[in-house]
Amino acid sequence: MADWLTAEEQHAWRRTAAVMTLLPAALDAQLQRDAGLTQFSYLVLAMLSESHDRVMPMSELASMVSSSLSRLSHVVSRLEQQGWVSREPCAGNGRVTMARLTDAGWEKVVATAPGHAAEVRRLVIDAVGPERITDLDAITGAILRRLDPAGRMRANPMTSEVPPAREQ
Amino acid sequence: MADWLTAEEQHAWRRTAAVMTLLPAALDAQLQRDAGLTQFSYLVLAMLSESHDRVMPMSELASMVSSSLSRLSHVVSRLEQQGWVSREPCAGNGRVTMARLTDAGWEKVVATAPGHAAEVRRLVIDAVGPERITDLDAITGAILRRLDPAGRMRANPMTSEVPPAREQ
DNA sequence: AGCTTACACTTGATGCTTCAACTGTCCAGC
DNA sequence: GCTGGACAGTTGAAGCATCAAGTGTAAGCT
Numbered sequence: 001m002a003d004w005l006t007a008e009e010q011h012a013w014r015r016t017a018a019v020m021t022l023l024p025a026a027l028d029a030q031l032q033r034d035a036g037l038t039q040f041s042y043l044v045l046a047m048l049s050e051s052h053d054r055v056m057p058m059s060e061l062a063s064m065v066s067s068s069l070s071r072l073s074h075v076v077s078r079l080e081q082q083g084w085v086s087r088e089p090c091a092g093n094g095r096v097t098m099a100r101l102t103d104a105g106w107e108k109v110v111a112t113a114p115g116h117a118a119e120v121r122r123l124v125i126d127a128v129g130p131e132r133i134t135d136l137d138a139i140t141g142a143i144l145r146r147l148d149p150a151g152r153m154r155a156n157p158m159t160s161e162v163p164p165a166r167e168q
Numbered sequence: 169m170a171d172w173l174t175a176e177e178q179h180a181w182r183r184t185a186a187v188m189t190l191l192p193a194a195l196d197a198q199l200q201r202d203a204g205l206t207q208f209s210y211l212v213l214a215m216l217s218e219s220h221d222r223v224m225p226m227s228e229l230a231s232m233v234s235s236s237l238s239r240l241s242h243v244v245s246r247l248e249q250q251g252w253v254s255r256e257p258c259a260g261n262g263r264v265t266m267a268r269l270t271d272a273g274w275e276k277v278v279a280t281a282p283g284h285a286a287e288v289r290r291l292v293i294d295a296v297g298p299e300r301i302t303d304l305d306a307i308t309g310a311i312l313r314r315l316d317p318a319g320r321m322r323a324n325p326m327t328s329e330v331p332p333a334r335e336q
Numbered sequence: 337a338g339c340t341t342a343c344a345c346t347t348g349a350t351g352c353t354t355c356a357a358c359t360g361t362c363c364a365g366c
Numbered sequence: 367g368c369t370g371g372a373c374a375g376t377t378g379a380a381g382c383a384t385c386a387a388g389t390g391t392a393a394g395c396t
Contacts (some may be wrong), residue, residue, distance in 0.1 A: 003328055003339070004281075004282070004285035004286075005285065005288075005289065005293065008301055008302070008305070009293050009301055011290045011305055011309065012293075012301050012304045012305035013288060013292060013293065014314055015304075015305060015308035015309055016292060016304065016308050017211075018308070018312055018315075019236060019311050019312060019315070020188060020191060020192055021234050022234055022312070022315040023188060023311065023315060024188055026315055038352075040352090040353095049282060057374085058374075058375065059373090059374060059375080062308075064188050066186065066190060066285075067353095068353090068354080068355095069375060069376090070353085070354070070355080070356095070375085070376080070377090071352090071353060071354075072315065072375095073375065073376055073377085074353075074354095074376090074377090075352085075353095077342075077376090077377095078351095093361085093362085093374090094360080094361050094362075094374095095361040095362065095373065095374045095375075096374065096375090097374075097375065097376090105249075113172070114172065117172035117173065118172075120172075120173075120364095121172070121173065121177075121376070123311065123314050123315060124184060124311060125173065125177050125180075125181065126314075127310045127311045127313070127314040128307055128310055128312065132246050132303070132306065132307055132310075132314060133176055133177055133180050133329065134176070134180075135300070135303040136180045136183075136184065136307050137176070137179055137180035137183060137308060138300065138303075139296055139300055139303060139304055139307070140180065140183035140186070140187045142295045142296055142297065142300070143187050143191065143291065143292060143295045143296065144183055144186055144187060144190070145295065146290065146291050146294075146295040147186075147187070147190040147191060147194055147291060158270075166186065166352090187353045208381075208382090208383095210338090225344085226344075226345065227344060227345080235362095236383090236384080236385095237344070237345060237346090237348090238345085238346080238383090238384070238385080239343065239382090239383065239384075240345095240387095241346055241347085242346090242347090242382080242383080242384095243382085243383095244345090246381095248381090259367095261345065261391085261392085262344095262390080262391050262392075263343065263345070263390070263391045263392065264344065264345085264391095265344075265346095337396105338395100338396090339394100339395085339396085340393100340394085340395080340396105341392100341393085341394080341395100342391105342392085342393085342394100343390100343391080343392075343393095344389100344390090344391080344392100345388105345389085345390085345391100346387105346388080346389075346390100347386105347387085347388075347389095348385100348386095348387090348388100349384100349385090349386090349387105350383100350384085350385085350386105351382105351383085351384085351385100352381105352382090352383080352384100353380100353381085353382080353383100354379100354380085354381080354382100355378105355379090355381100356377105356378095356379090356380105357376105357377085357378090357379105357382085358375100358376080358377080358378100359374105359375085359376075359377095360373105360374085360375085360376100361372100361373080361374080361375100362371100362372085362373075362374100363370100363371090363372085363373095364369100364370090364371085364372105365368100365369090365370090365371105366367105366368085366369085
């Protein structure tokens, strides 16, 4: 069996699969515990927090967080109910809806980011070690090119966020 | 912002986050399309297919697929309804339930594995390239040690499967 | 034995994600 | 200026995951 993969490949793949299972769960757990947020909803808030004026068309936001418009719409509905995001029609383009990060939403991001960033550092950055960070970058880059040849994914904070202000 | 991470670290992390989002989705899509299975339910079947006599206690199976017992129980219920797995009490230990891969389940795994393995090869193994496979292995190993210090994860097929027979 | 604790599950409710269908808007061509 | 198609979003139903609570069994203590 597994003539499909060599022993070496198989070993690496099993570990990769395990990481794909456990890492998102661990990061979700931290965010859920400390902020009551999903990784995905946090990502939405963080993306908005970094965008110009903290407003963005839904469809642009969707592509930045690599989600369907449908998923984003549901999530933004919830974030809206919590008062972190508001929706408004786009002047000059009737079919566009803009999502805006409210002040409360901004506070939420600012309060949440450090803890999340620390967890990312602990579980990924420090685990990998400084010498291997460039390897990680190269490998994930290679995989991404297969997954998303179009090359969206350009911007995607997650941790970066906590824009000190908007300039920067 | 992002004094949390250096530019280099941040870049690597963003890519990693993107891969964590897109790769499971891509693999799920292939399995769903070709076999009507979730990555997770496929993993359960594959694990069973490689185990001795294709039977295993639920709790052992749970740790092998890194899931809670609760999650596994729900999934096995569905797999049982489809006739791919059966449950039976464990003689000699009243609180253990054994999950057994049925013949139909075995056929399902055999039919599904090649296509899935090919997708894994295409999206991960070949994308990374032979020279970097060992880097991938080292990096995921390092992350895993943080995520799961206890060090389960030992066995975990995913692709390997399609045991030609049970030996080897 | 009788009691307590820990284990190995199962179940039900809740929430998020996905999918398909639907609404409303813009644009192109006739 | 009307019509057809594509685009931008929303919505509701269905499925899977997670969490909290519950059942039943084993083991240890007294």
